Amino acid sequence: MPDGGAWVVALVGAESTGKTTLAAELAEALPALWSAHAGPAERARWPRPQAARVGEYLREFCDLHQRTPTRDEQQAIAREQSRRIAAACRQHPVVVADTTALLTAVYSEQVFGDTSLHVDALAMHRCQVHLTLLTGLDLPWQADGLQRDGPQVREPVDHKLRRALLGDGQSFSVVSGSGGARLEAALAICGPALRRHLDRTPPTVERPRWRHLCGRCGDPACEQLTLRLARDS
Template structure:
């Protein structure tokens, strides 16, 4: 992938789609070639009129990865409204199936920045895809655990409206200007207030 790839993760109703489109629009206005990759799971559910079966999860994850790679080959910046990792997490949450994690994490590791949407937005219903507010905390925990196992860093997005977008933009700007040891940008800041992973807001997060 030649583009700078930003991937949004998060439990349901945490503003991933809103931030993906808003972030993409801001970067496009700056003159960059930007692609916003939609969530294929939503397209699948809308088309099938149901949620996927366990045997359909792997194909959905693969298609999400394929679309991100295709966009990255043609643009300067890709903003992905989720990755295959979210399919792996939901397959684990819904079916107890942990077989999708390895491939999903390998694909996700090719992203340049992971933005994890915090649970500070109110839950809202949205058709077939949302199970209820009670699933958000366990899903969030599974995302964090998977990223930690793969040693993939992430930035947590907090805030309402424009504040959340501003935090996303700050994360992108920092990641694109702060290279890690192998020369690839990597984001280390975990919230909009500070970079101290020891503060009480980060007590459940691994050290990055």
């Protein structure tokens, strides 16, 4: 768990699952939530708090070079994503990351069969991020630039993300719903997590470390089962 003063929420998920839209909406909504629960010291340090939104560096890379990165370029992209998150943490009380080095590592595995980035990416994710939101697959796939590989990669990438986070013992919450419902679901998860960060209350036996996976029942398989049933009906 990170020890820095800024509170970082990271959005990870397969392509075309609304990460960028949700990140922008959270960056608008979270400063008010922060102000409502911040103590006098925090409010004195940040009298007019704003949230930083750290965009996906991969998109910038593809736009600049007009191509997707090679295997040898993946590590530099992951490190630049982490560097930008760290820089934002020094200037803002709330940081919304779209996305983190973990997604770069997962796509490197998906595209190149390369798992060499996972250890560092998971360590950096653990170091930087307080709350991880995994965007669900309930939105339709849409083409959007060079970095999109197609709807067929969404389930494999989603599976690899869950496996990586769960295997490393890192908590995440699945966000689903369309339009305003997706933002409401995300804010319902962010509220308790942000209050806990501002309270600085350590977890105890009576108050276990927060670990929420599915928005309804906490079962990581629940949301996937719901989607499969909807597709098969």
